[in-house]
Amino acid sequence: MATKGKVLTLTEVNPMVRCIPTSKTDILVRRAGEITRELEQGAVKPFPDVIIVSSGDSHGAGMQPITFVRQVMAACLYPELLHSDRLPSDVRQRAQRLLGECEGSSVGSYSCPLGLDAVRRSVAESLQRRDGGVISDSDNIFIQSGSHVALMRVLKVLLHGEGVSQTGVLVPVPCHPRFTQAVWALGGVPLPFQLSEERGWVLEREELQRALRDARGRCSPRALYFVNPGNPTGHVQSRESIEEVIRLAAEESLFLLVDEVYQQTVFGVDREFVSYKKVLCEMGPPYSSTVQLASVHSVSKGFMGESGLRCGYVEFMNLDPQVKKHISSIVAKEGCAPIIGQIALDIMAAPPQPGDASYTTFRAVRSPCTQPPGQERQASLDTLAHNVRRVQETADGLPGVSYQPPQGGITIFLRLHLSHRAVEQAKALGLEPDLFYCMRLLEEEGVCAGPGCDLGQREGTYHLRLCILMPTDSLEEMLRRLKSFHHRFMQDFC
Structure with missing residues (x-):
């Protein structure tokens, strides 16, 4: 029987989808994956591994999960733990309460498409606390x-x-x-x-x-x-x-x-x-x-x-x-959001409080906390604030780099003042200048950063996006490589 060929070809793709430009960061991340596989296969490069700072995935960057979150999820996934004293009492109580909200008392069930009612109420109550008493109605909250x-x-x-x-x-x-x-x-x-x-x-x-x-x-x-x-x-x-x-x-x-x-x-x-x-x-x-x-x-x-x-x-x-x-x-x-994700959302909305069995651990894990009731999130904030200072200190010593000090978030956006020669070389290769910079940084030092051209910028300006919620030792290694590369790049295109 004769066939008429492929049904879905480029000309048949939705025009609205075809007009979406390819992400430059995705190109770099794919190449970073290839380099990682090359290293695993014994390739010799001037660096032992790839450090990815183009993504806001803090766990992927090495930050550790919060104990209370993982304990509650573990008990929900394996309810036998509800009867074990290996877990703190408030962990078991939270897991039991959340399982009671699930159909069949199982995280493998569906929830209401808008989310578990109990979690939506927890979110509404947290927003009301956040906003100093401004009313929050759970009916206006859709979990996704x-x-x-x-x-x-x-x-x-x-x-x-x-x-x-x-x-x-x-x-x-x-x-x-x-x-x-x-x-x-x-x-x-x-x-x-x-x-x-x-x-x-x-x-x-x-x-x-x-x-x-x-x-x-x-x-x-x-x-x-x-x-x-x-x-x-x-x-x-x-x-x-x-x-x-x-x-x-x-x-x-x-x-x-x-x-x-x-x-x-x-x-x-x-x-x-x-x-x-x-x-x-x-x-x-x-x-x-x-x-x-x-x-x-x-x-x-x-x-x-x-x-x-x-x-x-x-x-x-x-x-x-x-x-x-x-x-x-x-x-x-x-369809509804994953139940395990909704459990984490409930914990974000209602973390352990003073007097709860897990509060001390939640409050002080991984770094000292001096601002009660900052709780464990202060550990991440301490690391983040330290990393911001270190990136700024390093950037201050790099010729042709400036920045506006960040006040929040997990990224820093460095401006690259590139020479005419560097810009012309990039254009000759058909690349945006900051993408050219990022490609060289990845190939020469194994650091995968995000080019500003992917995020939009004024014409004639070039930037580098670094996601910096990561362990301090990983950050220091990334900064060492960035500093080495930048000085070499500026000398090559002076």
């Missing part, structure tokens, strides 16, 4: 398989239209490319606005208005996306800046999509995280009753770093009940 999945499902409802009616989404630059790619893939138009590097990566209202003006006549701006604390910039948005964004959203009828996954990693002096929801509620009517907001958080970031468990949530504010119904339908069709 990570914050990115949560954003994708909101976008599916939000994005529609063609031509001048096609939905436009304001997106900060620089920004992680996954969100921009999602907007393209789902039929929207990303509308970039530049953050001010010279002012510490702050958001400027004038630049937002400029992006809106440029969008008129080619699409319909309906949403604004922002990351606070910033990724990759590490900027922590002030209350005044958040108020400005909310006022603009009210004036321009924009839906606010806010990524707040780094809220627990603020280390800047005299800086604190303030949620969009808290500011919106405290601004009062008409803003608090009309501006629509979706904010996301995840167990992947912060003091837990449980990236592989794939769980996060979105909280809605002022969402139309009919719209909520449609989002619920999408979530129901695409």
Whole structure:
């Protein structure tokens, strides 16, 4: 019987998907994997291993999981441990309570598509504590398989239209490319606005208005996306800046999509995280009753770093009940978040408290804690703050490198002032200059960093993104290699 050939060829791929550019960081990560396999097969290179600092996977970088989290998960996965005194009493109590919320008392069951009711209540209570008593309704909290999945499902409802009616989404630059790619893939138009590097990566209202003006006549701006604390910039948005964004959203009828996954990693002096929801509620009517907001958080970031468990949530504010119904339908069709991830989310929302059997360990594991009740997350913050200082000290000694000091998050965004010769060499090879720099860094020193061209940057500027929530000894080795390479690179292209 004759066949007609392959059905799915490049010309048959969804045009919205075809327009998504290949991630430069993904190219580097694939090459890093190849180099690792070459080393395992006995290849001789000037370095013993590959250090990946292009990813925010802190456990992959060597940070250790939190004991309480893993003990509760272990008891839920193997309920025989509920009857063993090998685990602290509060671990067994938490595991028993959470198993009681699961169908068949098993983590192998499905949950309600929006998440376990008990976990949604825990999240709501934690948000209420975070925001100083601002009411949080668990009915407005949808648990998803990570914050990115949560954003994708909101976008599916939000994005529609063609031509001048096609939905436009304001997106900060620089920004992680996954969100921009999602907007393209789902039929929207990303509308970039530049953050001010010279002012510490702050958001400027004038630049937002400029992006809106440029969008008129080619699409319909309906949403604004922002990351606070910033990724990759590490900027922590002030209350005044958040108020400005909310006022603009009210004036321009924009839906606010806010990524707040780094809220627990603020280390800047005299800086604190303030949620969009808290500011919106405290601004009062008409803003608090009309501006629509979706904010996301995840167990992947912060003091837990449980990236592989794939769980996060979105909280809605002022969402139309009919719209909520449609989002619920999408979530129901695409399935619930993993139960084990939801267990970790419950612990993030309600960690051990003073008087609990696990509190001392949770509070002081891996590094001394001097700021009660900072608990174990202070250990990660201590490491993160130390690493930020060390990267800054190293960068201060590197010619042609500058930076805006980060105040939160787990990344530092270094600016590379490359010579004309280096830029021309990169262009001759068909590469962006900072990608050229990163490729050489990987091949010569085994350090896989993220090029700024992947995240967006002003024309004629070049950057390096380093994810630095990692053990201090690994960081020191990475910095030693970076320093050696950079001096050599600058000499080669002086």
